[in-house]
Amino acid sequence: xxxxxxxxxxxxxxxxxxxxxxxxxxxxxxxxxxxxxxxxxxxxxxxxxxxxxxxxxxxxxxxxxxxxxxxxxxxxxxxxxxxxxxxxxxxxxxxxxxxxxxxxxxxxxxxxxxxxxxxxxxxxxxxxxxxxxxxxxxxxxxxxxxxxxxxxxxxxxxxxxxxxxxxxxxxxxxxxxxxxxxxxxxxxxxxxxxxxxxxxx
Amino acid sequence: xxxxxxxxxxxxxxxxxxxxxxxxxxxxxxxxxxxxxxxxxxxxxxxxxxxxxxxxxxxxxxxxxxxxxxxxxxxxxxxxxxxxxxxxxxxxxxxxxxxxxxxxxxxxxxxxxxxxxxxxxxxxxxxxxxxxxxxxxxxxxxxxxxxxxxxxxxxxxxxxxxxxxxxxxxxxxxxxxxxxxxxxxxxxxxxxxxxxxxxxxxxxxxxxxxxxxxxxxxxxxxxxxxxxxxxxxxxxxxxxxxxxxxxxxxxxxxxxxxxxxxxxxxxxxxxxxxxxxxxxxxxxxxxxxxxxxxxxxxxxxxxxxx
Numbered sequence: 001x002x003x004x005x006x007x008x009x010x011x012x013x014x015x016x017x018x019x020x021x022x023x024x025x026x027x028x029x030x031x032x033x034x035x036x037x038x039x040x041x042x043x044x045x046x047x048x049x050x051x052x053x054x055x056x057x058x059x060x061x062x063x064x065x066x067x068x069x070x071x072x073x074x075x076x077x078x079x080x081x082x083x084x085x086x087x088x089x090x091x092x093x094x095x096x097x098x099x100x101x102x103x104x105x106x107x108x109x110x111x112x113x114x115x116x117x118x119x120x121x122x123x124x125x126x127x128x129x130x131x132x133x134x135x136x137x138x139x140x141x142x143x144x145x146x147x148x149x150x151x152x153x154x155x156x157x158x159x160x161x162x163x164x165x166x167x168x169x170x171x172x173x174x175x176x177x178x179x180x181x182x183x184x185x186x187x188x189x190x191x192x193x194x195x196x197x198x199x200x201x
Numbered sequence: 202x203x204x205x206x207x208x209x210x211x212x213x214x215x216x217x218x219x220x221x222x223x224x225x226x227x228x229x230x231x232x233x234x235x236x237x238x239x240x241x242x243x244x245x246x247x248x249x250x251x252x253x254x255x256x257x258x259x260x261x262x263x264x265x266x267x268x269x270x271x272x273x274x275x276x277x278x279x280x281x282x283x284x285x286x287x288x289x290x291x292x293x294x295x296x297x298x299x300x301x302x303x304x305x306x307x308x309x310x311x312x313x314x315x316x317x318x319x320x321x322x323x324x325x326x327x328x329x330x331x332x333x334x335x336x337x338x339x340x341x342x343x344x345x346x347x348x349x350x351x352x353x354x355x356x357x358x359x360x361x362x363x364x365x366x367x368x369x370x371x372x373x374x375x376x377x378x379x380x381x382x383x384x385x386x387x388x389x390x391x392x393x394x395x396x397x398x399x400x401x402x403x404x405x406x407x408x409x410x411x412x413x414x415x416x417x418x419x420x421x422x423x424x425x426x427x428x429x430x431x432x433x434x435x436x437x438x439x440x441x442x443x444x445x446x447x448x449x450x451x452x453x454x455x456x457x458x459x460x461x462x463x464x465x466x467x468x469x470x471x472x473x474x475x476x477x478x479x480x481x482x483x484x485x486x487x488x489x490x491x492x493x494x495x496x497x498x499x500x501x502x503x504x505x506x507x
Contacts, residue, residue, distance in 0.1 A: 045458075086458060121457060146457070165454040170443050172452065190448060194457035 019152045019185045020104050023124055023145060026182045027096045034129060035178075041092050041125045041201050042103045046110055047118040048087040054113035062089065065109040066102050075102035080200045086120070090201050100124075107149065122147040123157075125201060132174035143175055144199060145184075153187035154179075162198045227369025230255065234370075235377055256366070260359055264316045264323060271313075273303035273325040287336070288324060291344050295431045297351050300324050310334075310445040314346040315355060322350045334441050341437025345428035352427060354420045361413045368406040375399040425491055426498070435498035442495070446488040 030036045050056045059079070066075050075093040082088065089106050093099035103122050110119055128141035144157040156175040158168040172193070180186045187193065230252050237243040237251070259266075268275075278285040284302055292299040300314070300322035310330035316322030324346045331339065349355065379395055429435035443449055 082458075084458065148457070164456050167452070169449045169452045173448055190451035191453060193452050194455055194460060195453070196457050 015152060016108070016149065017104055020122065020147055021100055022183055022185045023147075023154065024097050024100045026179055026184045027100075027124075027126070029182050030126070030179075031096075037127045037129060038094070039096055039124060039126050040094050040099060041090065042099055043091065043123045043199065043201055044089045044103060044106045044110070045120040045123065045196065046087060046089070046107075046115070047120065048081070048085055049115070049118065052113065052115050052118075054110070055115055055118070058089075061109065061113075062106060065105055066091075071101075071105075073098040073102050075099060077102075077106070082198075082200075088200055111149075116149075119149045121149065121196065123196065123199060125199075128175075132171050132178060141171065141175075143171075144196070145179075146193075146196060148187070148192070151187055151189075151192060153185050155187045155193040157193070157195050159195060159197055159199075164195070164197050166197070167195050224365070224369045226259075227366045227371075228373050230366070230370045231373035231377065234374065239381075252370070256363060260317065260363070263359065264321060264355075267313075267315045268303065268323060268325075271305055271325065272307075273305045273323070275301050275303045275323065283336070284326070284331075287340055287343055288347075291340065291347050291431055294433070295344075295347050295351050297347065300347070300350055304328060304331075308332075310450060312342050312346055314349045316350065317356055317359065318353070319350050322355070324350070330445065333445055337434065337437045338441035338444065340432050341428070341434060341439075342441050344432030344434075345424050345438055347431055348424040348426075348428035349420070351431075352420065352423055354424065357420065358413075358417065361409075361416055365406070365409050365413055368402060368409055372399070372402045372406055375402060422491065422494065425495055429495060429498050429502075435495045435502060439492045439495035439499065442488055442492050446492075 027036070027039050031038055046055075048055055048058075054061050062077060066073060066077065073093060073095075075091050075098055077089055077091045080088040080090060091099060091102050091106065093102060103124070107119055107122055110116075124145040124147075126143050126145060128143060129139065131138040131141055141158065144159075145154050146157050147154050156172045156179070158171045158175070160166045160168050176186050233255075234248045234252060237248050238245065267273075276284070281302065281304065284304075288302050289299055298319050300316065300319070301324075303323050303325040305311075305325055305327045307327040308329040309327055310333050312324070312326045312330055314322060314324045324343060326339070326342070330342065334342065375395065375398060379392075379399060425438060428438060432438070
């Protein structure tokens with residue numbers, strides 16, 4: 001069993017998984033109703049630091065955490081650096097349950113190796129097959145579901161460009177209603193719905 | 202108090218504050234009258250004249266008071282050419298005199314029109330609303346404000362408020378007169394009648410308040426409708442309302458990355474209040490209703506349905 005395999009998650013961090021995993025059921029129900037295309041991409045944003053041994057050798061450590069041992073998944077991953085010392089771990093899996101589990105495991109591996117304060121957010125990409133507003137005739141809506149580790153809840157993010165502040169608030173509110181009804185743990189403090197402009201997936 | 206804020210958010214609070222102001226003004230006038238009557242022995246007729254003059258002056262300078270209290274700064278066409286061009290165009294469409302244009306330094310998105318008649322009117326927008334809205338949406342908002350000016354809503358509201366103030370004045374006078382037996386009347390003879398009169402005034406006062414509330418609401422819908430005619434784009438105001446009303450205004454502009462300092466993790470864990478549930482899952486019903494009506498207008502305009 002890998003050091004950071006899924007079996008470990010209940011021992012190390014009990015709070016995040018029950019809340020983070022609510023997205024699995026939601027994805028399944030939305031996909032079955034053909035409201036979204038199958039979701040297969042997620043990311044974990046964290047502040048990188050070579051001073052932390054785990055982060056310094058994150059590629060090997062992440063492979064061990066995700067792809068080896070009893071709880072292993074086939075989740076693929078890559079890293080993408082951002083300005084300001086931030087780094088994305090981008091995860092892909094055709095099985096959404098495994099994707100969510102691996103996303104949790106990736107965050108948990110970082111947190112349980114002395115870098116809890118470096119974790120910023122986990123993000124899932126949902127592509128809706130319809131717009132959620134009457135006046136919007138688009139047949140496609142790219143939405144991100146941001147899970148903030150400090151708040152243990154999700155919120156929607158629909159950027160309209162890469163410029164800070166450009167977001168489709170009406171659609172976000174509609175999506176929040178829709179997805180809350182489907183069972184997602186949505187952050188109710190709207191002031192905390194901070195965007196992440198320029199997500200690389 | 203002849204102003205007509207756009208009332209995007211906390212509309213009920215604003216209306217309540219307005220009533221409280223009217224009520225307190227009535228109490229103030231009553232107190233003033235009582236001091237003159239009991240303390241200085243001035244007769245009721247001169248008092249009525251003095252109070253009348255005071256109310257008139259208040260009405261005449263109300264726009265200046267509002268400008269002064271809101272911190273709005275009147276700007277020239279040289280200072281704000283785009284904003285002026287917009288108001289120019291809208292005033293032309295509306296067939297009215299162009300009002301003065303003012304800006305309020307505030308991050309809260311809002312706009313209002315004020316002035317007792319179109320000649321003396323001012324439209325003001327906050328810096329916050331200019332940052333949030335596209336030019337098209339801002340034009341929708343300004344159309345709504347110009348409609349208030351053209352419909353003489355400020356005057357209508359001022360008269361309605363004057364009546365509420367006067368009722369509050371009479372109510373307070375009657376109350377004090379019963380309490381102290383003042384106003385130099387013989388209380389033995391008319392105590393019961395005075396009590397009845399007081400109760401009637403109280404009822405009139407509260408009915409008056411409800412009527413002003415209904416009137417304000419009605420004028421607001423009216424301004425939405427004629428504002429859409431003035432701007433020629435009902436969807437613009439609908440979209441502006443969607444963007445800056447209630448729930449929408451609470452969604453932040455800032456990037457999450459900027460929040461990531463060490464102290465951010467020491468914050469108290471979030472507590473979910475029942476109240477937030479209401480905020481998230483129901484935007485202000487009245488704003489929603491306004492948006493719905495504007496969208497209907499938009500559909501009619503677009504597809505030519507009468």
